[in-house]
Amino acid sequence: MWRLPGWRRPRFQPARRLALPFTLGTTLLLLAVPALLLRQRPRPQAFGLEKLMASVSLLQSFRATPERPVPELWRQRLGEVLAARLWRAQTRAWWQFWDGIAPGQPFLALSSRGIALSSLQSLPVPPLRVGDLLILPPDPLSRQLLSDRLRVQVRPSPGLRQRCLPRLERDQAVFWRPTALGEMLGPLAPFLQDVQEGCLSLGLRPDGLTWTGEAASVEGMLLEAPAAGDNPATVPPLKPSIEAPLLLVEGTSLERLLAGLLARELIRQPLAERWGFGKAQLA
Structure with missing residues (x-):
């Protein structure tokens, strides 16, 4: 067989094996760092709800039920045509809340996913964008007052409010603060010092309704x-x-x-x- 001058058959060298501890440690590091960053940077919707919980007096969440009639609050804030269209297309929870400033006038909050902002340009009161939420106020003054309050930086709360976020995102739930309890109970509010702030989820069972959650007293109320x-x-x-x-x-x-x-x-x-x-x- 003819060969080139000086040609030698290459020697087979087996591939070097990486040390198992080094490979496993690198994999865990690549998985842990993104997870830690995601944990420190909350989801836009959770960030919006956390901002609202620090500013409002009462916040209620509702599951998406497009088969039911359009609520009156939707028709008031969005108009008949737009409310009907968005209600039929809803797939996520929605919220209503009171800020304690405009008595009896609730705000409507919707997830901004799937909603074209151009469809809201004709509304008499422009919506507020808070994280992944669209806030529809009852009037221009309430919008301005709420906007001013939401500008305050909110630190993540590791306590009751943080545990309440999953309930407000997926369940039919309610979160209240002392101002809401005082408005609802009036002179009876001091009797319930231990439940000045709380969060409850509503459950439907064949034998009736169930409420699960937690409540706490507020420092300085007693x-x-x-x-x-x-x-x-x-x-x-x-x-x-x-x-x-x-x-x-x-x-x-x-x-x-x-x-x-x-x-x-x-x-x-x-x-x-x-x-x-x-x-x-x-x-």
């Missing part, structure tokens, strides 16, 4: 006991009468109710001055 003054009471204390009690409450778990009731100075002062209740009894 009032401190008033300091004893130097002047003695003008009315001599009266001993509580067992035959004619001032207030009779029976139950197995009354701590939350009494904590809110006794936190009000309007209740504490007559009990101390008129009925002789001491600090230990009012604690």
